[in-house]
Amino acid sequence: MLDDSLKTQLKAYLEKVTQPFELVATLDDGDKSRELHGLLSDIAALSDNITLSTAGTDQRVPSFALHRDGAATGIVFAGIPLGHEFTSLVLALLQVGGHPPKASAEVIEQIKALDADMHFETYYSLSCQNCPDVVQALNLMALFNPRISHDAIDGALFQDEVEAREVMSVPSVYLNGKPFDQGRMSLEQILAKVDTGAEKREAEKISARDAFDVLTIGGGPAGAATAIYAARKGIRTGVAAERFGGQVLDTMAIENFISVQETEGPKLATALEEHVKQYDVDIMNLQRAVELVPASVPGGEHEVRFASGASLKSQTLVLATGARWREMNVPGEAEYRNKGVAYCPHCDGPLFKGKHVAVIGGGNSGVEAAIDLAGIVAHVTLFEFMDELRADAVLQKKLESLPNVDIIKGARTTEINGDGNRVNGLSYEERASGEIKQVALEGVFVQIGLVPNTEWLKDSPVELSERGEIITDARGMTSVPGVFAAGDVTTVPYKQIVIAVGSGATAALGAFDYLIRQ
CATH class of the missing domain: 3.40.30.80 (Glutaredoxin)
Structure with missing residues (x-):
């Protein structure tokens, strides 16, 4: 065996x-x-x-x-x-x-x-x-x-x-x-x-901590890099994260992280956490930030409040809350989530063996998902809003060679249909004609990009872009002095792990420079 x-x-x-x-x-x-x-x-x-x-x-x-x-x-x-x-x-x-x-x-x-x-x-x-x-x-x-x-x-x-x-x-x-x-x-x-009673007990313990010099909100690649670079400066460093590893945990093959020829998301996330633990960093998991209270005076302490009831203070903050899969926000999507609507083809694909499914999105993620699923399910229909796919040419060529894949371009998904218990179809608008059509399906995999996790900052003075991303300067500083940001949650282009790591290092060094000048 x-x-x-x-x-x-x-x-x-x-x-x-x-x-x-x-x-x-x-x-x-x-x-x-x-x-x-x-x-x-x-x-x-x-x-x-x-x-x-x-x-x-x-x-x-x-x-x-x-x-x-x-x-x-x-x-x-x-x-x-x-x-x-x-x-x-x-x-x-x-x-x-x-x-x-x-x-x-x-x-x-x-x-x-x-x-x-x-x-x-x-x-x-x-x-x-x-x-x-x-x-x-x-x-x-x-x-x-x-x-x-x-x-x-x-x-x-x-x-x-x-x-x-x-x-x-x-x-x-x-x-x-x-x-x-x-x-x-x-x-x-x-x-x-x-x-x-565990959440309340943990919240009380967290709230009793002394103020940090640098506190990172988020435990993905950017947050990990921030913590390592800050801790190496010998200053009091903390990381509060909803889940250490962030979206990397949901990533399958990683082949472009420099010096690592090939790995998988969970393995990289574990390696990041183990690296952070080599330093004197206070890691606080299961903490979802809900409010930022900026310092009332220049050089004062910022406060972050969490859904658990905990709160933490720090002289500087690095916001690295990352991004999540974008949803279509059409009727039926929320109702049939985990009942045929899925966002991870690697995880859930085997459950649809022999069935007909759709992939929404014609970028690299969508085309890769369709290719993977084609080897498991009976048939894949890929829907792309634009008139042409946006994926790399080599991926498009591979997709077009598969006999059990249909590609529908210029299609706007209007509704996920179901019988009350599970998905049984999808409705879409043919953009050129305006005609509404239906396709019988048993699963829908949504792959249409990312949305930054910044809802909790809407009422804060931290400046956001039209897309909800945090605006930073060359040192990672936000519009609030002493508050920095890094990774996919920011306006930094090209959402890549290696770029997130670099921006985390930049934000940590920027925060340290800010501290020594106060």
Whole structure:
């Protein structure tokens, strides 16, 4: 099942296993069961501390559970966790085998203190880069609290279940049989939902912090660069972010970040966070900024207030809140979000296997999405508002060569249609004639660009452009002295990771220069 190179790498990891445990598989005579048995046999052969049993009785076939000391740990994988989920499998093996997780002692104690019976089920796809964070977090919770259990389910392998529960977006998480949440979630975010007092406790701790010299709002590439450059100056530095990594977490292949030939968004986000943690930087996650209160006197402290109720003060600020996928804002889009309307073809594409879908947008992102989806779904229709596609010529050529793709140009999407439960079509206006037409579809992937995350600054004195981007000078300073900005949230052209990193460094150096001149 595993090639020799992967076996060698996995064997090195499994040397960290110090406690014996058992893989308990539930199998039948099918091909997928034989494939899973091969994988588990390879794993068991690599460590004397791991044994394999085929006496499982799980309701899902094929699947396997991890048992330790003769009892279930609460961790179950339904399917064959390869692709992006192979990392989740390896971490589960290590942690059940006694290797300590990276979670802090405080977080682990919070998990142990949860006083409720919770059975989580997560539907994932092997191509989803957002799913492993959720799977790994819930596995960890199951490992440290005997009242918690977690089944990680390959949605592509258990299609009947996916159809019955109308799962149209991954990761989709159920708690005790009822929908819990969808999309990427960190361990801290999950704990905040199930531990109702956690947010208030954390807000109180954050508000009690002393004022910073430089406080960055946002944890994407720009925010990470700002934090590193500021901390290296030896000044008090903090980062408050809704989620560390920002939109990079939703990016698949990255091949243009200089010196890194190829990587994936989540891997780069992890590397950014680990780099920041090498310095004396106070990182505060799950904090969404809602208000900026500028200093009342020159050189005074600025204040940022957060949705959690927390507030922070700093002599200088760097606003690096990034951007998000632009929505079409047409009838049906919000109603059918995660019910056929999606924004991540890599994550959700496998759920539409054999179906007819649309991609909205003819730029690079839209054409790349259509190309990727064409290898999974039955048919793709790409809609472009303009009369010509805007993607690179090489991408257009590839798209036009695919037999299961139609391209409709000069089309304005007017409505997403559905039956009340899921998408079943799309209405568009043929711009040249004004005629409204309908196309029967089962999924719509929206790829029409970005919108800056600056709504929280609308009533502040920070000057914004007509497009809502923060206007900065050459040093990253905004219209408010002592308040800087960096990355995709600004008017800096060409929204690229490498440019965001550079602008973050510029803003940090600009903030330091401002401080020493006060």
